Amino acid sequence: MNFQGYRRPSGKTGLRNHVLVIPSVVCSQGAAEAITRNLKGAVYLANVFGCAQVGADREQTKRTLVGFGTNPNVFAVLVVGNGCENLPAKEISEAIIPSGKRVEFIEIQDVGGTKKTIAKGRRIVREMLADAAALEREPIPLRELIMATECGGSDYTSGLASNPALGAASDLVVGEGGTVILSETTELIGAEHLLAKRARTPEIGRKVLDLIAWWEKEAIATGQDIRGANPAPGNIAGGITTIEEKSLGCIYKGGTTTLEEVIRYAFPPTGKGLVLMDTPGHDIDQLTGMMAGGSQIAVFTTGRGTPTGSPIAPVIKITGNAETYRKMKDNIDLNVSEILQGKETVKDAGKRIFEEVIAVASGRLTKAEKLGQRDFCIFKIGLNF
Amino acid sequence: MAGKLKTILINEKDNVATAIVALKAGTNVGLEIQGRQERIKLLSSIPMGHKFALREIEKGVDVIKYGEPIGRTTAHISRGEHVHVQNVVSHRGRMEGA
Numbered sequence: 001m002n003f004q005g006y007r008r009p010s011g012k013t014g015l016r017n018h019v020l021v022i023p024s025v026v027c028s029q030g031a032a033e034a035i036t037r038n039l040k041g042a043v044y045l046a047n048v049f050g051c052a053q054v055g056a057d058r059e060q061t062k063r064t065l066v067g068f069g070t071n072p073n074v075f076a077v078l079v080v081g082n083g084c085e086n087l088p089a090k091e092i093s094e095a096i097i098p099s100g101k102r103v104e105f106i107e108i109q110d111v112g113g114t115k116k117t118i119a120k121g122r123r124i125v126r127e128m129l130a131d132a133a134a135l136e137r138e139p140i141p142l143r144e145l146i147m148a149t150e151c152g153g154s155d156y157t158s159g160l161a162s163n164p165a166l167g168a169a170s171d172l173v174v175g176e177g178g179t180v181i182l183s184e185t186t187e188l189i190g191a192e193h194l195l196a197k198r199a200r201t202p203e204i205g206r207k208v209l210d211l212i213a214w215w216e217k218e219a220i221a222t223g224q225d226i227r228g229a230n231p232a233p234g235n236i237a238g239g240i241t242t243i244e245e246k247s248l249g250c251i252y253k254g255g256t257t258t259l260e261e262v263i264r265y266a267f268p269p270t271g272k273g274l275v276l277m278d279t280p281g282h283d284i285d286q287l288t289g290m291m292a293g294g295s296q297i298a299v300f301t302t303g304r305g306t307p308t309g310s311p312i313a314p315v316i317k318i319t320g321n322a323e324t325y326r327k328m329k330d331n332i333d334l335n336v337s338e339i340l341q342g343k344e345t346v347k348d349a350g351k352r353i354f355e356e357v358i359a360v361a362s363g364r365l366t367k368a369e370k371l372g373q374r375d376f377c378i379f380k381i382g383l384n385f
Numbered sequence: 386m387a388g389k390l391k392t393i394l395i396n397e398k399d400n401v402a403t404a405i406v407a408l409k410a411g412t413n414v415g416l417e418i419q420g421r422q423e424r425i426k427l428l429s430s431i432p433m434g435h436k437f438a439l440r441e442i443e444k445g446v447d448v449i450k451y452g453e454p455i456g457r458t459t460a461h462i463s464r465g466e467h468v469h470v471q472n473v474v475s476h477r478g479r480m481e482g483a
Contacts, residue, residue, distance in 0.1 A: 156434060160403060164395045164451070190477060194453045239403065239434035241448075241468070242475035245455035252451045256396065340405050342390030345417075 001176050003145070004137040004362035005296075009100030012072035013144040015296045015361045017135060018043050018312050019128040020074045021121065022065050024092050024105075025050035025085035031114050032080045035121035041132060042125050043311045046376045049384075051085040057382025062087055062095070064266045064378045067292025069096035069103065073312045075135065076102040076128040078121055083109030102128060137363065143177030143272060145361060148290035148298035148313075149253045150183065152283040155303030156238055159249025161320025161339040161349070162301035168350020169299065169357065170255030170274070179272050181295055182254030183279040183286040185211050186226060190243030191251055195276070199259040207262040211278050253301055265379050266292035283308055284377035287315070297361055299353065307331045308375055309368025314360045317367065318353060333367050392416055394439075396452035401436040401468050403450075408437075429467035436468040448473050 006014040021044040023032035029047055036042040045068060049061045069077040069092065077096055081089030093105035104124050111117045149166060151158055170180045188195060192212040196205035219226040230243045240246050260273035266289045269275040277293060279286035283306065287298060291313050298315040300308055305328040309315050319325050322337035334356055338344040360366055391412075392402040397419050408414065408431045413424050418439060431437050436450065442462040447454035456473040466472075 160393055160395075160405070160434070164393075167451075191453070193477075236470060239432065239436060239469070241436070241470055241473050242456040243477055244453070244475060245450055248451040248453055248455065252395070256452050339393060342392075342405055345390070346393065346395055 001142045001358070002139040003142060003358050005140040005144070006072070006075070006135055007138055007140070008072045010070075010072070010098075012099075012294070013140045013296070014072040014074070015314065015363075016073040016312065017041065017075045017132050018073060019125055019132055020044070020068060020077050020312060021125065022069060022077060022079045022092060023047045023050070024065065024079055024081040024087050024089040027051070027085075028080045028082045028089075028108060028117075031108060031117045031121065034114075034118045035078070035080065035125055039122070039125055039129060041129050043374060045311055046374070047378070049378055049380065050087040052384045053086065053382065054385060055382060057380065058087060060265060060381055061378055062092065064288060064292040065092050066095040067266050067268070067294065068312060069093075070099040070101075071291060071294055071296070071312055073296050074101070075132040077104070078124050078128070079103070079105040080117065080121060081105065081107045083107040102131070141177070142173065142358070145173060145176075145178040145297065145357075146181065146269065146293075146295040147173050147178065147357065148181045148183070148287065148295040149300075150283065150286060150290075150298055151187075151250055151253055151301040152308065153302045153304035153306045154250070155321060157320035157337065157340060158301055158303045159240075159246070159252075161336050161346075162303070162318050163249055163253040164346045165320070165336045165339065165349035165353055166253040166299055166301050166318065167255045168347055169353035170253065171257055172350065172354040173357070174255060174257045174273050177272055179269050179275060180254055180257075181269065181275050181277050181290050181293065182251060183277045183290055184250075184281040185276075185278050186215050186281045187250045188212060188247060189216070189226065190230060191247035194244065194248065195251060195259055198257075200261075204259060204262055208259070208276065211262065211276075253299075263293065265289045268294040280379055282377070282379070284375045285379040287375065288377055289379055297357065299357065302332070305331060307368065307371070307373050309366070309371065309373030311374035311376055314366040315368050316353075316356055316360055330371065331367055390416065392437075394418065395450060398449055398452040400439050400442055400449045402439055403436050404431040404433055407431070407433045425465050428463055428465040431467055438462045438464055438466050438468050440464050442468075
C-alpha cells in the first residue's frame with residue numbers, strides 16, 4: 001500500500017515539507033521565532049536549553065535538535081545561535097549535513113545583533129521556502145512510515161476504546177512493513193514482563209526489564225514509589241482486576257506484534273516493526289523524542305482531551321470519550337466513542353484510524369496543524385551549570 | 386454492523402469480554418468470537434466496565450485480555466460468569482507499598 005510523500009536526498013520520506021529554524025540555545029529562540037513569523041511553511045523550535053549543559057545531558061539536547069533537523073519532514077534547516085553557547089550552531093548544523101539537505105547557520109554575535117540576524121535569517125528561509133515549493137509528492141510504500149504512538153489525559157475510555165483501536169491500527173502499519181514506536185516507559189510498569197516476552201530475542205526482552213528497573217530506582221531516589229498500590233480501589237470498582245490489565249490498557253496502543261528493538265531517547269529505530277523508545281510519560285518529552293528519532297507522524301489517544309501538536313509532524317488525536325469529542329472538536333481528529341456505544345468494533349475503528357493515517361501522511365492537515373500547535377520539550381537528564 | 390453491541394472483545398485470543406453497559410444475570414449477549422456469532426447467557430450481573438468469561442476457564446490458568454495474560458484464576462469459572470478480583474489474582478501480586 002502507498003501514500004503520497006516527499007522523497008529526500010537521503011532516500012528517506014517526508015510527509016511534510018517544512019523549512020525548520022533551530023535555535024541552538026534559549027537566547028536565540030526569540031530571533032528564530034521572528035525569522036519564521038508569517039512565513040508559511042517555516043517553523044521553529046521552542047528550545048529552552050543549549051547552554052551550560054555537560055556530558056550526557058548536553059549530548060541528549062544536541063541529539064534531539066539534530067534529530068529534528070534530519071527528520072525527513074524537514075526540507076531545509078537554518079540553525080540560529082548566539083555565539084558563546086556551549087552547544088554551538090555550527091556543531092548542530094554540521095551534524096545535519098549528512099542528511100543531504102540544505103543547512104545553514106548564523107550567529108547573533110557574528111551578524112551583529114538581533115535585527116540583522118532576523119533580516120539575514122528571513123532572506124535564507126525565503127530562499128529555502130522557494131526551493132521547497134518546487135518539490136512534489138510521489139507514491140511511497142507504507143513500509144517507510146515511522147508512526148509514533150502516545151496517550152495522554154487518559155480516562156476509562158482509553159483502555160477500552162481508543163488504545164485498543166490504535167493497537168489494531170498499529171498492527172496494520174507493521175503488517176505493511178512499517179515501523180511503530182511505543183514510548184513512555186513508566187507506563188509499562190506491571191506489564192513489562194509481557195512486553196519482554198514478545199521481544200525478538202531474550203537480550204531485547206532483558207532491555208525492557210532493565211529500563212523499568214532504572215526508572216523505579218530513579219523514582220525511589222527522589223522518595224517516590226511509582227509502582228504504588230495498583231490497581232487502586234477506584235480502578236477495581238471500575239472493573240480493572242490486576243496491574244497487568246491496567247498497564248496493558250495503555251501499551252496496547254502499540255499493537256500486538258513482536259518487539260523488534262529497544263532504543264534510547266531520540267535515537268532512530270534501525271529496523272522495521274514495533275520499537276520501544278525509552279522516554280518519560282511526559283507528553284511533550286516523549287513526542288519530541290520520537291520525532292527526533294525520525295518518526296514522521298504521531299497518533300495520540302486521549303480521554304480527557306489534549307491540544308498537543310508537533311512543530312514538524314502531524315499529530316492525529318483520537319478519543320473514545322463522546323463528551324470530550326463534543327467539547328473539544330477543534331482539537332480532536334477522530335472519535336471512536338461508538339466502540340463504547342456498541343456501534344463499532346475495535347477492529348473497524350482500527351481500520352478507520354489506519355485510513356486516517358494514510359490520508360494525513362499524504363497531506364491532509366490535522367486539527368493541531370490547523371491550530372498551529374507546535375509543542376517542543378527535550379527530556380532533560382542533567383543540571384544546567 | 387447489525388444491532389447494537391453490549392460488550393467489547395478487544396483481541397481474538399481473549400477469553401473474557403467487557404460489558405459496556407450494566408448487564409443483568411440471565412441476559413443473553415451476542416458477540417462475534419473468532420469470526421463466529423455466539424450467544425452467551427450471563428450467569429452473574431456484570432457492572433459496566435467489568436469482564437465475563439467467554440468460555441469455561443479452569444482453576445489456575447491464565448485470564449487473557451488484550452491478547453495477554455492479565456492474571457490467573459483462583460477458582461473454576463463458567464462461561465458467562467463475572468471475572469474479577471474474587472476469582473483472579475495478578476501474576477505480579479498486588480503492588481501495595483512495593
